[in-house]
Amino acid sequence: MIKISRKAIYILMLSGCMAAGNRTFAQQDNTNKKVEALLARMTLDEKIGQLNQYNGDWEATGPVTKDVGNKIEEIKQGRVGAVLNIMGTTHTRTFQEAAMQSRLKIPLLFGQDVIHGYHISFPIPLAEASSWDMGAIERAERIAATEASASGINWTFAPMVDIARDPRWGRVMEGAGEDPYLGSLIAAARVKGFQGTGLGSTDAVMACAKHFAAYGAAIGGRDYNSVDMSPRTLWEIYLPPFKAALDAGVSTFMNSFNDLNGTPATGNSYLQRDILKGKWGFKGFVVSDWGSIGEMINHGYAKDNYQAAQEAIKAGSDMDMESRSYINNLAKLVADKKVPVSLIDDAVRRILTKKFELGLFDDPYRFINPEREKTSLNRPENVDDARDMARKSIVLLKNENQLLPLSRSLKTIALIGPLAKAEKELKGFWSLDVDKGQGIVSLMEGMQNQAGQTKFLYAKGCSITDTSRDGFADAIAAAKKADVVVMAMGEAPDMTGEAKSKSNIHLPGIQEELIKEIKATGKPVVVLLMAGRPMIFNWTADHVPAILYTWWLGSQGGNAMADVLYGDYNPSGKLPITFPRSEGQIPIYYNHYNTGRPARNDNDLFYTSAYIDLPNSPQYAFGYGLSYTTFDYKSMEIGKFNPSAKSDKIIPVSFMIQNTGKYAGEEVVQLYLSDMVSQPLRPIKELKDFRKILLQPGQIKRIAFNIKPDELSFYNDKLERIIQPGTFEVMIGSASNDIRLQKTFELTE
Numbered sequence: 001m002i003k004i005s006r007k008a009i010y011i012l013m014l015s016g017c018m019a020a021g022n023r024t025f026a027q028q029d030n031t032n033k034k035v036e037a038l039l040a041r042m043t044l045d046e047k048i049g050q051l052n053q054y055n056g057d058w059e060a061t062g063p064v065t066k067d068v069g070n071k072i073e074e075i076k077q078g079r080v081g082a083v084l085n086i087m088g089t090t091h092t093r094t095f096q097e098a099a100m101q102s103r104l105k106i107p108l109l110f111g112q113d114v115i116h117g118y119h120i121s122f123p124i125p126l127a128e129a130s131s132w133d134m135g136a137i138e139r140a141e142r143i144a145a146t147e148a149s150a151s152g153i154n155w156t157f158a159p160m161v162d163i164a165r166d167p168r169w170g171r172v173m174e175g176a177g178e179d180p181y182l183g184s185l186i187a188a189a190r191v192k193g194f195q196g197t198g199l200g201s202t203d204a205v206m207a208c209a210k211h212f213a214a215y216g217a218a219i220g221g222r223d224y225n226s227v228d229m230s231p232r233t234l235w236e237i238y239l240p241p242f243k244a245a246l247d248a249g250v251s252t253f254m255n256s257f258n259d260l261n262g263t264p265a266t267g268n269s270y271l272q273r274d275i276l277k278g279k280w281g282f283k284g285f286v287v288s289d290w291g292s293i294g295e296m297i298n299h300g301y302a303k304d305n306y307q308a309a310q311e312a313i314k315a316g317s318d319m320d321m322e323s324r325s326y327i328n329n330l331a332k333l334v335a336d337k338k339v340p341v342s343l344i345d346d347a348v349r350r351i352l353t354k355k356f357e358l359g360l361f362d363d364p365y366r367f368i369n370p371e372r373e374k375t376s377l378n379r380p381e382n383v384d385d386a387r388d389m390a391r392k393s394i395v396l397l398k399n400e401n402q403l404l405p406l407s408r409s410l411k412t413i414a415l416i417g418p419l420a421k422a423e424k425e426l427k428g429f430w431s432l433d434v435d436k437g438q439g440i441v442s443l444m445e446g447m448q449n450q451a452g453q454t455k456f457l458y459a460k461g462c463s464i465t466d467t468s469r470d471g472f473a474d475a476i477a478a479a480k481k482a483d484v485v486v487m488a489m490g491e492a493p494d495m496t497g498e499a500k501s502k503s504n505i506h507l508p509g510i511q512e513e514l515i516k517e518i519k520a521t522g523k524p525v526v527v528l529l530m531a532g533r534p535m536i537f538n539w540t541a542d543h544v545p546a547i548l549y550t551w552w553l554g555s556q557g558g559n560a561m562a563d564v565l566y567g568d569y570n571p572s573g574k575l576p577i578t579f580p581r582s583e584g585q586i587p588i589y590y591n592h593y594n595t596g597r598p599a600r601n602d603n604d605l606f607y608t609s610a611y612i613d614l615p616n617s618p619q620y621a622f623g624y625g626l627s628y629t630t631f632d633y634k635s636m637e638i639g640k641f642n643p644s645a646k647s648d649k650i651i652p653v654s655f656m657i658q659n660t661g662k663y664a665g666e667e668v669v670q671l672y673l674s675d676m677v678s679q680p681l682r683p684i685k686e687l688k689d690f691r692k693i694l695l696q697p698g699q700i701k702r703i704a705f706n707i708k709p710d711e712l713s714f715y716n717d718k719l720e721r722i723i724q725p726g727t728f729e730v731m732i733g734s735a736s737n738d739i740r741l742q743k744t745f746e747l748t749e
């Protein structure tokens, strides 16, 4: 066994710290001077105005404050620093012109939830995460930013980087799944995509890492609920994607609706002051979530808006989204000596700095250019990228007897199910209606585009939630006449997203009964499942020969599904989140601790930590996903530790992989690590690296990884980052539950 010295690794860890940000010192110094000069000219009311954000007249995601007043008038008075839900150059110009009539002419920020595409709808974020393709994800956000910034938007409330281990929570669709490592890479890719070469270029929008923090761990998976979490879990699992977003230069953070261990995140100094602005040195600003400052009254944390404003500003919430607690109370709080002006100045400085960096003081209309808006939206090359992202997001769950890909010479295909002709549903939740539903390709259309002479027989069969079986007979008749049946089943798009938690995440309605009846015809059946979360569909998983999980794929969804069904694209997606067999297993995730009585296999029912009525294992594990081809893993080696190497080259691990099937295909090879004896405990395995590799049939490649110092370290009970000597196991596999190669090394003192 290879032995490695812990001391040498520590030295390299310390030298491995990196600097972030792409602004030079001189640029920053110059901006700081401008900010200070402006701040010196501002009245207290004007300062407070900068901390105030209003919703426009678009759709709202929270209760809109009744007393809306005259927003344009308030903007002219300098009482508003930012708005949200105002899109398009005409609309944003009206608001910016009002800001230009204020005494100091401080431009407005235009914020928008650009979550998965702006005009061109991309797959939902959880779907994109299934691609494990950082380049493609960054590109998707680049396109979204190019479109949004041409439409007056200069700030997106994305990426959502909340870790989610509970598929009942409707907002799982908006993040990157359950894993802190994958989640961190995706967080960084998304920030880079949105911010491009940096604030200041006209196609860069400010990104916003949200929701700080631990929002995804809502008890019972119920949105907005409390979070009760150990400090180690917070630091090991929930914070890393936020830190990754920060290291990638994210401009803003949004706090969250939940309380964390009894303190609402919005009023939480530990999160916002100690960690974010203190230990991590974040220089951007924090916006509250919608109304979350005022909601501290409902939490029972503040007795009124006056106290809520005081708690929030003290805790480091810089901008108030829609609760009006700041605009209505901060001046009095200062007069009453409850809040020092220095706290307000700090928040204003942060906001003004971003406005300067965006170039808004040079030209407040630089994102408001109707010509650019016309030429930037819906560009054909970007539509192609959306299609490519969509096919990369599809996960092949099952393919018995190589039923897929389908042959183009099939005479008849029966296309059955409530989503077979779905168009705007394919966009899923959190999509903007900018495209007004135009240009969305349904599965039916996508298949017909590509099928050649095949005849399609369509039957809806049933609806998503209704229990009527009236359509079954037609569907069965169509199936009987076909060579192959393709079924498009799933949730409704508004069953996931904000405030869309569910206690029952089974495939809704009587859809699984329809699948049973169609299967009983004896015809080969392919089921496509569309949803924003992992669903439960055990009968289908056990009996249907071919299953594709397609999530919500956006406007190019139909073309992408057809590409995969016909084999023009060999599926390569891997699940970024565990699929349970039953809601009773939730929360369920791969990187758990061992117990004192671990279940070794699914039949271990007694004296082990197990259920007596179902296996511990999930239906589909984190990292799982098939290809039309097969891969053979062999010849793993752990190289000699090289202390003189740079910090990113510590423990070399390599192995060979060969494409043993007949199709070219991509495999996501995954490296997991386990610290076998540890105090305190560490998870049974943790993803530490992966690579997505394209191999031609028969092609063989040696893949090399380097285990880095930080990957051996972890937080102890005092939240110190430590490395303990002992045995580590390195596992290489195709999924978290499909480890093909493993070896150990010893870390000595």
Ligand code: BGC
Pocket: 061, 062, 084, 113, 157, 210, 289, 290, 498
């Ligand atoms: C959501 C945020 C979103 C905001 C603005 C809130 O309800 O939690 O994620 O950015 O609304 O739409």
